[in-house]
Amino acid sequence: MMTKQIRYEALVKALHTDLYRYAYWLCHEKQIAEDLVQETFLRAWRALDSLKDEKAAKSWLITILRRENARRFERKRFDMSEYEEENISDHISSSTEQELETHWLRAKMAQLSEEYREPLVLQVIGGFSGEEIAAILSLNKNTVMTRLFRARNQLKDILVATPEEKRGINNG
Amino acid sequence: MDDLEFDGLELDELSFRRKIFADPKSRDEDIAHAKKSAPKKQQLARELEQLDDKITQALNVPVPDHLYEKLILRQTMQDHQQQKRKKRVHLAMAASIAVAFGVLLNSFLFTSAYSTLGEHAIAHVEHENISNQGTTFVSLATLNEKLADFNGALEGISSATVSKLLAAEFCWFDGMKSLHLVFQGENSPITVLVVPDNEQLKFTANFSNNNLHGKAQQVKAAGINLIVVGDKSENTDSIQESLSKNIRWQA
Numbered sequence: 192m193m194t195k196q197i198r199y200e201a202l203v204k205a206l207h208t209d210l211y212r213y214a215y216w217l218c219h220e221k222q223i224a225e226d227l228v229q230e231t232f233l234r235a236w237r238a239l240d241s242l243k244d245e246k247a248a249k250s251w252l253i254t255i256l257r258r259e260n261a262r263r264f265e266r267k268r269f270d271m272s273e274y275e276e277e278n279i280s281d282h283i284s285s286s287t288e289q290e291l292e293t294h295w296l297r298a299k300m301a302q303l304s305e306e307y308r309e310p311l312v313l314q315v316i317g318g319f320s321g322e323e324i325a326a327i328l329s330l331n332k333n334t335v336m337t338r339l340f341r342a343r344n345q346l347k348d349i350l351v352a353t354p355e356e357k358r359g360i361n362n363g
Numbered sequence: 364m365d366d367l368e369f370d371g372l373e374l375d376e377l378s379f380r381r382k383i384f385a386d387p388k389s390r391d392e393d394i395a396h397a398k399k400s401a402p403k404k405q406q407l408a409r410e411l412e413q414l415d416d417k418i419t420q421a422l423n424v425p426v427p428d429h430l431y432e433k434l435i436l437r438q439t440m441q442d443h444q445q446q447k448r449k450k451r452v453h454l455a456m457a458a459s460i461a462v463a464f465g466v467l468l469n470s471f472l473f474t475s476a477y478s479t480l481g482e483h484a485i486a487h488v489e490h491e492n493i494s495n496q497g498t499t500f501v502s503l504a505t506l507n508e509k510l511a512d513f514n515g516a517l518e519g520i521s522s523a524t525v526s527k528l529l530a531a532e533f534c535w536f537d538g539m540k541s542l543h544l545v546f547q548g549e550n551s552p553i554t555v556l557v558v559p560d561n562e563q564l565k566f567t568a569n570f571s572n573n574n575l576h577g578k579a580q581q582v583k584a585a586g587i588n589l590i591v592v593g594d595k596s597e598n599t600d601s602i603q604e605s606l607s608k609n610i611r612w613q614a
Contacts, residue, residue, distance in 0.1 A: 196439075203434050211426050225427055229437055236438045289420075296421035314386070315419050321386065339385040347384075347414050 199236055202248055207232070209316050210252055216312045217260050219301060227263075231256040249317060250327055257327070299346060307342035310335050373397065379404050387411040480561070480579055480588060481570025483537055488554045488575060488592045493530055493545045495552045501528040509533065509542055513557050514585050514613040517606070524605050537561055546602055553593035553602055560586045571595070578603055585612035 207228065214224035214231075234255050235242075242251055300308060313324045321339075325332045374382070374397040382394055387408065398405045427433075503525050507516050512533075517525075527547040534543040534556075542557035560581070566588070570577055577592035578599065589607060593599040 199438065200435060203438075204431060207431055207434055208426050211430060212422060212424055215424050216422065221427065225430065225433075228430070229434060232434050233438060233441055236442070292417060293421050296417055297424070300418075300421055311418070312422060315415065315422050336381075336385040340381050343384045343387075343411065343414060343418075346418065347411070 195239055199239055202235070202245075202252075203232055206249055206252055209249070210256060212316050213253060213312055214256055214260070216300070216308065216316075217257070218263070223263070227256055227259050230259045234259070250319065250323060253313070253317060253327060296346070303342060303345060307338050307345070310338045311342040314339060373400065374404075376404075380407065383408050383411050387415045479565040479567045479570065480558075480590070481567035481577060483564055484556060484558075484577055484579070484590045484592050485570065485572050485575050487534070487536060487543075487556065488577075491543075491545070491552070491554060493552055495529075495547055495550065499529075500526060501531040506531045506544070510557070510610070512540070513542060513559070513587055515557065515587070515610045516613075517610050519609050521605065524602065537564055548593055548597040551594040551597060553591065553597055553599055555602065555606060556588075556590040556592070558588045558590060560588060580607055582607075582612055587612070 210231065211224055211228050214227040215221065218224055218227065231252055235252055242248060303311075309328065310324050313319050313327060317324075319327065321332050321335050324330075325335045328335065374393050379394070379397050379401075382389060382391065383404075394408075398408050503517065506525070506528060509531055510516060524546070528544060529547050529552060530543070530545040532543050534541050536543075536556060536558045539559045539561060541559065544555040544557070546553045546555065560583075566579065566581060568579055570579070574594060575592055576595050576599070577590060579591075580589045580603065582589060589603070589610075591599045591603040591606075
């Protein structure tokens with residue numbers, strides 16, 4: 192059906208980037224993230240008729256993706272050694288201050304506890320409100336807000352260090 | 364710090380901090396008011412916004428090349444597979460239904476291939492499977508019982524003829540209930556068919572194929588056709604004459 196195809200393509204175009212990034216922070220591996228996104232969109236295609244409101248598309252897709260991820264295997268505690276090397280180490284010598292900071296922040300982000308990182312990712316990448324995040328994660332809103340606070344609190348402490356101190360941490 | 368517009372409670376340091384950390388972009392009234400009334404709070408809010416810019420940048424990892432195209436391709440391929448599978452199922456179903464129908468409605472298919480009475484009669488006889496060396500014979504009484512369905516009765520026939528009746532059965536002839544008689548011939552059976560009149564089948568008085576030949580006779584009064592079919596080597600005339608002379612038909 193023409194309409195379904197057009198609708199689907201519009202959805203993919205608008206949301207595949209955010210969905211990929213969300214998937215990446217969920218599983219920490221590019222290939223798995225891509226596979227998750229593929230699976231998610233395939234399921235979305237099959238169930239597209241059940242999506243009544245385009246505005247709900249993003250949370251719908253995220254819910255599907257989270258289910259797909261849960262299906263993969265049990266969540267492992269994040270281990271620094273599993274983090275993809277290239278995201279931290281490449282271009283270090285020629286990078287700008289900002290690139291360094293981004294690389295470094297990504298490493299710290301990956302080190303965050305899963306329960307703090309997820310709400311943060313949903314809020315920043317997904318643009319969801321506290322209520323929406325609570326619905327997606329099946330938590331109450333207060334819990335979500337507390338975790339968001341803790342996530343940013345941890346990250347802010349890290350960034351309080353001056354650029355010189357940060358470089359020291361990288362090379363030392 | 365007079366603020367006539369704001370009615371809510373002034374957020375204290377801790378509450379403000381918790382709220383702004385949880386949502387730097389918050390547009391809540393108490394947040395806005397707190398920012399206005401305390402420069403330190405405003406400063407904190409600004410820092411959190413800057414932090415969020417960096418967080419956004421960090422979270423926005425590069426997306427694989429052509430991911431969009433890959434996603435669309437995969438979906439259209441899967442859709443194509445599903446359509447093919449559905450078509451295969453439809454074809455398989457159609458085929459099995461056709462076979463079932465073919466078995467059930469064989470006679471209908473059979474009929475449509477023949478347009479004349481003679482052709483149909485020959486085809487009908489060719490499917491017959493009665494041996495010329497029968498050991499049992501049908502009595503005249505039995506024959507007349509069945510003939511009665513067609514408003515006919517065989518009388519005054521020579522016993523010689525009747526003694527050669529090998530079979531007398533009802534059958535379907537072009538969808539019509541007919542009477543199928545098999546007489547013992549010289550070397551092979553001779554078939555007599557009592558068939559109701561049929562406008563769809565073109566009446567032919569004489570007909571034959573490679574092996575068989577036959578004659579048909581219309582009995583308009585009774586609305587039936589009397590057909591005789593036998594091997595080309597057989598003399599079908601005497602039977603036909605005998606029967607047509609001796610069957611009394613009621614209108």
